[in-house]
Amino acid sequence: MNYEHRKGTINEQLSYWQGQKKHINNEGAYDYKLNGNPKTASPKLHIDQKEKDYIISSLEMELQILNYKNFTQYATDHNHKRMVNYFRSTLQKRIIGCHMIAETLKGKWTLQSELYQIYNFNRSAISSVIKECLEEGWFISKICEDHSNQLCYQCNDTMLQKTVDYNIWKFKKGNNPKIVNFVKNYNNAVLDDILS
Secondary structure, three states: OOOOOOOOOHHHHHHHHHHHHHHHHHOOOOOHHHHOOOOOOOOOOOOOHHHHHHHHHHHHHHHHHHOHHHOOOOOOOHHHHHHHHHHHOOHHHHHHHHHHHHHHHOOOOEOHHHHHHHHOOOHHHHHHHHHHHHHHOOEEEEEEHHHOOEEEEEEOHHHHHHHHHHHHHHHHOOOOOHHHHHHHHOOHHHHHHHHO
């Protein structure tokens, strides 16, 4: 009986699965009974403890960043809470907000087309975020003469100050020591290899 295109009963599915397992094992697949159980075997990776600590803290840092929606609410007033909740609401808003802050701190103005080129977000989504942030007063705009008189953007002073406050909170009062652990285990050897 051919079970490929029908669900069948549980017993039929089990019978089919066991048949597939036998078929795979007969083709020389890994035999768990002969070669031990890889689920309980220790990994054979040969790296020193410093490198392990760096990898672990890098992964934990990445998980911490990806878990931004669940950070403890640290806002100090209603307007600040509104801004925090806005930039936590979607990954696109978070990325655009972080990009604008970083470029503003560098003294640069950002075009919508640059956001599209760098992050490949939908152009209408970028435009919508920019428009909403301008209406809230979180972003400012000007005509950039060096970019064919297009509008370009930076974040305002309040957003910059709240970023400073956030970075202090993140290290001193944040609910997760993983960021501090990442800095502690930061491995300069990785950058040395790239830069040499």
